[in-house]
Amino acid sequence: MTLRIEIDDLAKHFGAIKAVDGVSFSVSKGEVLGFLGPNGAGKSTTMKMITGFLTPTHGTVRVCGYDVLQDPISVKAHLGYLPEGAPAYADMTPDGFLKFIAEIRGLSGADRKRAVASAAERARITTVMHQPIETLSKGYKRRVGLAQAILHNPPVLILDEPTDGLDPNQKHEVRTLINEMAEDKAIIISTHILEEVHALCNRNVVIANGKVRFDGTPHELEAKSRYYNAVCVNVANIEQQAFETFLTSLDFVSDVEALDAQAGFRVYPKQGAQITAELSEKIRANGWDIDALHAEHGRLDEVFRSITMPNTESSN
Numbered sequence: 001m002t003l004r005i006e007i008d009d010l011a012k013h014f015g016a017i018k019a020v021d022g023v024s025f026s027v028s029k030g031e032v033l034g035f036l037g038p039n040g041a042g043k044s045t046t047m048k049m050i051t052g053f054l055t056p057t058h059g060t061v062r063v064c065g066y067d068v069l070q071d072p073i074s075v076k077a078h079l080g081y082l083p084e085g086a087p088a089y090a091d092m093t094p095d096g097f098l099k100f101i102a103e104i105r106g107l108s109g110a111d112r113k114r115a116v117a118s119a120a121e122r123a124r125i126t127t128v129m130h131q132p133i134e135t136l137s138k139g140y141k142r143r144v145g146l147a148q149a150i151l152h153n154p155p156v157l158i159l160d161e162p163t164d165g166l167d168p169n170q171k172h173e174v175r176t177l178i179n180e181m182a183e184d185k186a187i188i189i190s191t192h193i194l195e196e197v198h199a200l201c202n203r204n205v206v207i208a209n210g211k212v213r214f215d216g217t218p219h220e221l222e223a224k225s226r227y228y229n230a231v232c233v234n235v236a237n238i239e240q241q242a243f244e245t246f247l248t249s250l251d252f253v254s255d256v257e258a259l260d261a262q263a264g265f266r267v268y269p270k271q272g273a274q275i276t277a278e279l280s281e282k283i284r285a286n287g288w289d290i291d292a293l294h295a296e297h298g299r300l301d302e303v304f305r306s307i308t309m310p311n312t313e314s315s316n
């Protein structure tokens with residue numbers, strides 16, 4: 001594992017507001033880290049400190065081994081940043097804008113031409129290169145922002161809400177592009193779109209009120225749901241009360257909940273264990289016919305709420 005981003009005890013206070021309050025985590029090559037949190041959690045402020053746009057109140061950030069305060073130029077050379085809303089110079093064309101950014105990045109001549117062509121190709125904006133940015137759709141504007149971020153082929157990408165406000169097709173295209181780049185980069189993506197946990201990320205950090213509340217894989221996040229591995233089950237021709245009593249008596253079951261309209265029961269396992277096989281075996285051993293039986297995944301919206309609601313204990 002090659003560590004690319006190391007964040008230690010990072011904080012930013014705006015007067016009495018502790019926007020970021022002692023955040024620590026690291027990101028390795030090949031990781032796409034979904035940085036999740038409700039509005040005002042401190043995501044953008046953290047990203048601005050990683051990229052050197054804001055000075056921390058305390059704490060350290062290292063990008064590819066370079067300290068953001070000691071060596072800001074090396075840090076900027078090793079990362080690409082897509083700020084929230086992907087601002088760009090509206091009256092420029094993508095071609096002019098990318099050439100301008102390439103120049104700032106110190107590229108000239110054939111190198112500049114090659115970098116612009118390659119970023120435009122990867123971001124799929126080759127057909128709009130000579131159209132003013134202000135006349136482009138939101139999706140294309142975002143892709144121009146992405147092309148700007150990947151122009152110098154940096155090993156680290158920091159993307160602030162890259163799919164926010166895009167339609168489903170545009171979201172899909174931007175996610176595909178990020179997935180294509182994931183293998184050889186370390187990427188942080190801030191989002192409050194929970195479907196991106198699975199569509200994009202192989203790791204998640206959840207923050208609320210400036211503090212890290214969870215750090216783990218999407219699977220571990222989902223496993224925090226009370227519905228994780230719960231089994232919905234219905235049996236034909238049986239008195240519901242008797243069936244509920246039977247389910248409650250099983251030693252691997254922690255709770256049983258009646259579903260609407262005689263649809264059977266939701267059975268909660270002890271310690272989130274997988275119980276589908278054991279449960280169906282026990283039911284069949286009683287000579288009953290199973291009408292329906294399926295295990296549930298965790299519900300991310302419920303997990304997100306329980307982790308990020310104010311005054312909730314840390315769930316990490």
Ligand SMILES: Nc1ncnc2c1ncn2[C@@H]1O[C@H](COP(=O)(O)OP(=O)(O)OP(=O)(O)O)[C@@H](O)[C@H]1O
Nearest residue numbers: 014017019037038039040041042043044045046192
């Ligand atoms: N320049 C500033 N001055 C004062 N307070 C600020 C400043 N920038 C951010 N904040 C406050 O810091 C907190 C964290 O803001 P931040 O923008 O980092 O959150 P976020 O998680 O990115 O939210 P969102 O999802 O809405 O973009 C908020 O309470 C915000 O109002």
